[in-house]
Amino acid sequence: MGIYAIRVPDIGEGIAEVELVTWHVQPGDVVAEDQSIADVMTDKATVEIPSPVSGKVLALGSSVGDTIAVGSELVRLEVEGTGNLKENSAPAPVHQTQTAPVSIAKIEPPAATPARAAPPAERAPAPAPAPLRASTAPRGNAIVARAAGERPLASPAVRQRALDMGLELRYVHGSGPAGRISHDDLDAHAAAGGQVQSQGPAGYAERHGEEVISVIGLRRKIAQKMQESKRRIPHFSYVEEIDVTELEALRARLNQLHGATRGKLTVLPFLARAMVLALRDFPQINARYDDEAGVVTRYAGVHLGVATQTDGGLMVPVLRHAEALDLWACAAGIASVAEGARSGKAARDALSGSTITLTSLGALGGIASTPVINHPEVAIVGVNRIVERPVLRGGQVVGRLLMNLSSSFDHRVVDGMHAAQFIQAMRALLETPALLFVE
Amino acid sequence: MKDISTKLLVIGGGPGGYVAAIRAGQLGIPTVLVEGERLGGTCLTIGCIPSKALIHAAHEFERAQHQAGGSPLGIRVQSPSLDIAQTVRWKEGIVHRLSGGVGALLRKAGVQVVKGWAHIEDGKTVRVEPADGEAVRVRCEHLLLATGSAPVELPMLPFGGPVVSSTGALSPETLPRRLVVVGAGYIGLELGMAYRKLGADVAVVEAAQRILPGYDEELTQPVLDALERSGVVLHLGCSVQGYDAQHGVRVRSARADEFALPADRVLVAVGRKPCTTGFGMESLQLDMAGRFVAVDAQCRTSMRNVWAIGDLTGDPMLAHRAMAQGEVVAEVIAGKARRFEPMAIPAVCFTDPEVVVVGRTPGEARAAGLDCIDAAFPFAANGRAMTLEATKGFVRVVARRDNHLIVGWQAVGQGVAELSAAFTLSIEMGARLEDVAGTIHAHPTLGEAVQEAALRALGHAIHI
Ligand SMILES: Cc1cc2nc3c(=O)[nH]c(=O)nc-3n(C[C@H](O)[C@H](O)[C@H](O)COP(=O)(O)OP(=O)(O)OC[C@H]3O[C@@H](n4cnc5c(N)ncnc54)[C@H](O)[C@@H]3O)c2cc1C
Numbered sequence: 001m002g003i004y005a006i007r008v009p010d011i012g013e014g015i016a017e018v019e020l021v022t023w024h025v026q027p028g029d030v031v032a033e034d035q036s037i038a039d040v041m042t043d044k045a046t047v048e049i050p051s052p053v054s055g056k057v058l059a060l061g062s063s064v065g066d067t068i069a070v071g072s073e074l075v076r077l078e079v080e081g082t083g084n085l086k087e088n089s090a091p092a093p094v095h096q097t098q099t100a101p102v103s104i105a106k107i108e109p110p111a112a113t114p115a116r117a118a119p120p121a122e123r124a125p126a127p128a129p130a131p132l133r134a135s136t137a138p139r140g141n142a143i144v145a146r147a148a149g150e151r152p153l154a155s156p157a158v159r160q161r162a163l164d165m166g167l168e169l170r171y172v173h174g175s176g177p178a179g180r181i182s183h184d185d186l187d188a189h190a191a192a193g194g195q196v197q198s199q200g201p202a203g204y205a206e207r208h209g210e211e212v213i214s215v216i217g218l219r220r221k222i223a224q225k226m227q228e229s230k231r232r233i234p235h236f237s238y239v240e241e242i243d244v245t246e247l248e249a250l251r252a253r254l255n256q257l258h259g260a261t262r263g264k265l266t267v268l269p270f271l272a273r274a275m276v277l278a279l280r281d282f283p284q285i286n287a288r289y290d291d292e293a294g295v296v297t298r299y300a301g302v303h304l305g306v307a308t309q310t311d312g313g314l315m316v317p318v319l320r321h322a323e324a325l326d327l328w329a330c331a332a333g334i335a336s337v338a339e340g341a342r343s344g345k346a347a348r349d350a351l352s353g354s355t356i357t358l359t360s361l362g363a364l365g366g367i368a369s370t371p372v373i374n375h376p377e378v379a380i381v382g383v384n385r386i387v388e389r390p391v392l393r394g395g396q397v398v399g400r401l402l403m404n405l406s407s408s409f410d411h412r413v414v415d416g417m418h419a420a421q422f423i424q425a426m427r428a429l430l431e432t433p434a435l436l437f438v439e
Numbered sequence: 440m441k442d443i444s445t446k447l448l449v450i451g452g453g454p455g456g457y458v459a460a461i462r463a464g465q466l467g468i469p470t471v472l473v474e475g476e477r478l479g480g481t482c483l484t485i486g487c488i489p490s491k492a493l494i495h496a497a498h499e500f501e502r503a504q505h506q507a508g509g510s511p512l513g514i515r516v517q518s519p520s521l522d523i524a525q526t527v528r529w530k531e532g533i534v535h536r537l538s539g540g541v542g543a544l545l546r547k548a549g550v551q552v553v554k555g556w557a558h559i560e561d562g563k564t565v566r567v568e569p570a571d572g573e574a575v576r577v578r579c580e581h582l583l584l585a586t587g588s589a590p591v592e593l594p595m596l597p598f599g600g601p602v603v604s605s606t607g608a609l610s611p612e613t614l615p616r617r618l619v620v621v622g623a624g625y626i627g628l629e630l631g632m633a634y635r636k637l638g639a640d641v642a643v644v645e646a647a648q649r650i651l652p653g654y655d656e657e658l659t660q661p662v663l664d665a666l667e668r669s670g671v672v673l674h675l676g677c678s679v680q681g682y683d684a685q686h687g688v689r690v691r692s693a694r695a696d697e698f699a700l701p702a703d704r705v706l707v708a709v710g711r712k713p714c715t716t717g718f719g720m721e722s723l724q725l726d727m728a729g730r731f732v733a734v735d736a737q738c739r740t741s742m743r744n745v746w747a748i749g750d751l752t753g754d755p756m757l758a759h760r761a762m763a764q765g766e767v768v769a770e771v772i773a774g775k776a777r778r779f780e781p782m783a784i785p786a787v788c789f790t791d792p793e794v795v796v797v798g799r800t801p802g803e804a805r806a807a808g809l810d811c812i813d814a815a816f817p818f819a820a821n822g823r824a825m826t827l828e829a830t831k832g833f834v835r836v837v838a839r840r841d842n843h844l845i846v847g848w849q850a851v852g853q854g855v856a857e858l859s860a861a862f863t864l865s866i867e868m869g870a871r872l873e874d875v876a877g878t879i880h881a882h883p884t885l886g887e888a889v890q891e892a893a894l895r896a897l898g899h900a901i902h903i
Contacts, residue, residue: 151782153844153869163776178842180869 002083006075015042017069020062021217029057055079065216154181218312229375234411239368240423245401247433262328269330273436276302276323278425286355288376305354308338317341318354369406378410441575445471448579450557453480455749455761456585462769464548475556479538482758485606492530497636559719562745581744588711588750595681602705615704619688623650625788627708642672642700655800661832661851662790713751736778738768783866785859792832793855797862798847813837814896816888818852820903823883829853834888843871
């Protein structure tokens with residue numbers, strides 16, 4: 001029997017540290033070679049770390065949410081043969097960039113050998129060792145990993161009781177085979193303060209309980225980026241109403257003619273097209289501002305960030321060279337980068353390098369919004385909902401389809417007038433959609 | 440006009456409506472049920488029950504004939520004959536008893552039954568026109584639509600005279616000599632096979648290239664074999680053009696040649712359509728899902744306190760789905776937290792052999808992106824099947840490869856309809872292959888094939 005330390009592998013692209021987002025193992029688990037032991041997150045992509053060997057987990061080196069350096073020890077395994085650590089070897093130096101306790105440094109080896117009786121001075125100094133996570137992790141309201149859309153497994157009686165108790169089975173840990181949820185699991189979940197709603201559909205019962213959610217993983221990245229954007233960029237927003245009646249007629253017609261063969265078009269590819277054309281006259285808007293270096297870089301190509309809601313939170317995958325794509329290619333491109341982001345399968349460079357961003361709340365789009373610029377870009381265009389409204393035309397009330405564009409700009413490098421002119425240019429193109437196709 | 444007020448008004452006394460009404464009554468909800476025909480709806484009066492009665496009678500008659508022709512079991516009988524009028528009376532007796540039973544259950548639950556056709560005035564008011572007597576206006580807090588479905592009619596073969604729907608085929612006054620069945624779905628094949636056993640020459644015309652298009656081919660093969668053996672003639676990939684008494688049914692094949700099938704009766708069984716028109720439902724402007732009324736997991740329609748269940752709300756159009764939904768709605772109205780979210784809804788086709796499908800077939804599992812294993816156990820290797828002379832068919836299980844969770848069961852064979860209970864239970868309970876393999880199944884029964892299929896999927900079937 002030997003001890004094997006698995007370290008955070010070099011993930012490439014010069015990444016020096018990662019954030020630990022999920023453990024797939026607990027102390028005491030037996031892992032097979034290639035089995036995934038943890039998920040870590042780089043700037044934007046989540047990466048699984050597989051085990052290079054088979055063995056039994058002795059201890060975990062970090063907690064979920066910790067930022068850990070590449071090369072630091074992640075997990076210690078007991079393995080057949082000699083392993084890669086001497087049992088009595090001094091714990092590998094663990095590089096942690098945050099203040100989380102370096103718990104792996106304090107692991108007691110499974111069987112204390114005489115050699116382990118090192119002089120106390122050699123032992124880790126204060127603070128007191130963090131307790132190791134026990135292999136019988138309390139399950140109570142531990143959140144369980146289920147594939148998206150997968151229904152929790154439970155017998156009809158358990159499902160019924162969960163409904164009666166106001167518990168969402170999705171959040172209940174199933175201790176049975178294949179993760180099946182038992183009546184005991186329900187009880188444990190409720191006892192651990194699992195969110196119990198009031199009985200029945202009436203919405204007036206008092207509600208108690210608090211839930212503390214660490215802002216980790218993608219959510220933390222989003223929070224940091226948003227903070228950064230708002231702190232660094234003096235935003236100003238501009239909202240304009242656009243009559244999209246003709247655009248919608250054109251879209252419907254194109255979908256009717258070509259929907260089956262070339263794919264259905266949403267409004268987004270038309271907006272992208274209008275944006276690409278309007279940007280030709282406003283190069284200062286398709287740009288990134290390095291405020292530390294004091295440099296604005298303007299780009300000839302339009303690399304369109306597409307703000308995308310994913311299960312984990314907002315991401316901005318990038319459609320490269322939108323200026324070179326026709327409507328359908330643009331539609332397919334948007335769908336493909338968005339799907340990449342949603343499935344978590346996007347390559348890292350699909351998530352960086354945008355020069356301007358388009359954001360749409362889709363059907364939820366409200367009448368106006370104040371989108372936050374995707375730092376270090378200098379502009380973002382937000383799409384609000386299309387609504388049919390009565391409009392006076394030549395003294396007659398007619399129904400028209402109207403939609404607002406809500407846009408934000410970096411006032412340090414984009415003047416209000418240019419911003420307004422840019423949006424007016426987009427408006428002219430969208431209201432007379434034939435212009436979108438005139439070169 | 441008489442006026443009644445109630446908390447819940449149910450339109451339609453089929454398995455959806457009557458179950459909802461009984462359950463609501465049990466829960467103390469003042470309930471009125473309106474039914475224009477007979478209590479029990481399609482299912483009890485012109486669907487499931489009468490069709491199974493006729494299938495059973497046909498089966499018994501065929502068996503007697505089989506024995507008259509010399510049975511390997513050593514049984515000898517005189518050449519049997521059939522009094523179809525008596526058969527229909529016997530079937531009606533069952534229907535009558537069951538329909539009466541539903542009436543008694545509704546009374547016991549305190550439900551007021553109003554006979555007559557309902558016409559919706561608005562989401563809270565319904566006018567009922569009885570065949571005789573005074574019209575009634577019913578006001579309610581909750582309106583439950585359970586108006587079911589009706590047979591689809593083909594424009595070139597309108598019902599009437601010798602052209603009948605399933606309803607007509609279930610109450611024949613005489614037996615046809617030559618029956619043409621249009622449509623090889625479960626209703627057409629169930630009834631077509633029964634008529635063949637009763638002695639008619641039967642031909643089936645189907646536009647698709649295969650029978651029972653809703654089921655996978657491996658599963659329908661034994662049915663196909665049985666059809667051929669029994670002398671039912673299949674015309675697949677063919678569409679009907681029309682009918683006249685002289686030539687019979689005119690048919691056009693996929694290669695566009697036309698021919699005529701002589702027939703003195705034609706059963707059109709090309710599907711059923713939800714009853715959404717003709718009683719004022721349009722005025723509610725409910726959201727639709729295609730031709731069905733759109734409902735959520737609690738059977739709510741897009742209008743507040745208007746609910747819909749059963750055939751009206753979509754596939755599978757089956758009685759047990761309607762019943763389960765009826766129960767959910769009654770309990771939700773009573774203030775309980777309920778949802779209609781079954782893991783699986785069994786579907787049985789009462790042909791000979793019978794076909795059962797619960798959950799996902801291997802193809803469906805693949806299409807859903809699941810990595811699955813499947814394994815079948817043939818009745819040819821089952822002792823009980825041999826003693827019943829029923830060795831055709833098999834039981835098949837589909838389970839996830841990673842955790843052996845069972846996601847589907849299919850079976851084809853004699854009597855397999857009864858296995859649907861075990862299949863559905865195992866899926867609802869979240870059983871794994873090991874659970875079924877580790878359950879003792881009584882010997883000798885057809886159910887042993889269920890256990891053996893699970894064992895086989897695990898790689899160690901004993902009896903094959
Ligand atoms: C030949 C045949 C065989 C079948 N075999 C099976 C089987 O083996 N297993 C199975 O599960 N299913 C079977 N079905 C399907 C099953 O019958 C239906 O799925 C089931 O009856 C649907 O129930 P329901 O309550 O939705 O509607 P229905 O049973 O159709 O009941 C609706 C009722 O509402 C009444 N109604 C409609 N409109 C009004 C109105 N305006 N006012 C008053 N009353 C109204 C109708 O008269 C009818 O009684 C079969 C169907 C047929 C035709």
